[in-house]
Amino acid sequence: MSAKLLEGKFFAAALKEEAGKKAEEIRNKYGVNPGLAVIIVGENPASQVYVRNKHKGCTELGFYSEGVEMPETTTREELLAEIHRLNNDPKIHGILVQLPLPKALQPYESEVLEAIDPLKDVDGFHPVNVGRLVTGQKALIPCTPHGCIRMLELAGIPIEGKHAVVIGRSNIVGKPMLHLLLSRNATVTICHSRTANLAEITKQADILVAAVGKPRFVTPDMVKPGAAVIDVGINRIPHPEDSTRTKLVGDVDFEAVKEVAGAITPVPGGVGLLTIAMLMQNTVIAAELQLAK
Numbered sequence: 001m002s003a004k005l006l007e008g009k010f011f012a013a014a015l016k017e018e019a020g021k022k023a024e025e026i027r028n029k030y031g032v033n034p035g036l037a038v039i040i041v042g043e044n045p046a047s048q049v050y051v052r053n054k055h056k057g058c059t060e061l062g063f064y065s066e067g068v069e070m071p072e073t074t075t076r077e078e079l080l081a082e083i084h085r086l087n088n089d090p091k092i093h094g095i096l097v098q099l100p101l102p103k104a105l106q107p108y109e110s111e112v113l114e115a116i117d118p119l120k121d122v123d124g125f126h127p128v129n130v131g132r133l134v135t136g137q138k139a140l141i142p143c144t145p146h147g148c149i150r151m152l153e154l155a156g157i158p159i160e161g162k163h164a165v166v167i168g169r170s171n172i173v174g175k176p177m178l179h180l181l182l183s184r185n186a187t188v189t190i191c192h193s194r195t196a197n198l199a200e201i202t203k204q205a206d207i208l209v210a211a212v213g214k215p216r217f218v219t220p221d222m223v224k225p226g227a228a229v230i231d232v233g234i235n236r237i238p239h240p241e242d243s244t245r246t247k248l249v250g251d252v253d254f255e256a257v258k259e260v261a262g263a264i265t266p267v268p269g270g271v272g273l274l275t276i277a278m279l280m281q282n283t284v285i286a287a288e289l290q291l292a293k
């Protein structure tokens with residue numbers, strides 16, 4: 001293996017420690033403990049695991065944590081009423097609605113996310129926070145792309161003046177990643193499903209971010225030797241040795257690409273671990289913004 005392995009656990013620990021210290025400052029300054037509420041509607045097993053991990057993250061740092069479990073049959077009005085209640089609860093500084101919503105509520109997803117007070121929007125999906133990020137103002141920033149940037153910085157991988165290529169243009173990962181890289185003075189190219197000659201572009205990247213949602217999509221011929229490769233993808237594929245199980249793989253063909261890249265994140269054990277650490281950071285930032293008002 002030639003690439004340096006960027007293991008998420010080390011960076012996640014550093015980012016959680018940072019959040020813990022900031023939380024302590026808030027407790028000392030305001031006598032208030034940061035609080036996070038996570039709303040989950042329905043019984044999606046993957047979402048339940050994510051929500052449990054978020055609660056665990058809060059407990060580890062001594063935050064106040066509230067899990068709001070709502071049935072699959074929840075109506076738009078009931079969900080909006082719950083968000084409204086949490087918007088007005090002074091114990092809660094961060095509100096997160098776990099996605100995806102059940103099918104019947106999906107047409108209201110934007111309305112639901114926009115109902116969250118922008119100061120409590122720890123996912124950073126509210127248009128106010130999106131606009132603040134794009135215009136370079138202080139914002140609550142989506143956790144996964146922000147975690148990737150913080151990891152690059154902590155790993156000492158230079159960003160300024162480098163060519164960063166992001167594959168994927170989603171609101172959750174690709175687009176915020178573009179703005180975060182730009183704000184650090186990278187030259188950024190965004191690729192997507194209609195991009196022509198993708199490999200020709202990705203091969204120019206000093207930093208290559210894959211957020212595609214397709215297993216082992218990035219192959220060695222798409223990677224410039226020595227590039228930093230950040231794999232955001234989480235894909236479940238049938239287990240090669242056991243048909244009763246599945247296996248997690250990223251959007252990068254890790255085994256092959258690690259022979260070409262200069263640094264690479266594994267899946268599992270890479271970027272995924274940073275998301276919760278950044279959620280803890282956002283909860284503290286949100287608390288600070290509200291308490292300073």
Ligand code: NAD
Binds near residue numbers: 168169195211214235
């Ligand atoms: P998405 O489906 O919303 O977006 C995928 C993007 O990939 C689209 O913009 C599309 O244009 C692009 N794309 C699809 N096919 C392509 C092709 N052939 N060539 C080039 N581009 C192509 O997905 P998302 O929400 O951005 O998530 C991407 C991946 O990251 C998924 O695997 C998801 O599970 C994972 N993810 C992980 C975390 C985490 O680690 N915590 C968080 C969010 C998403």
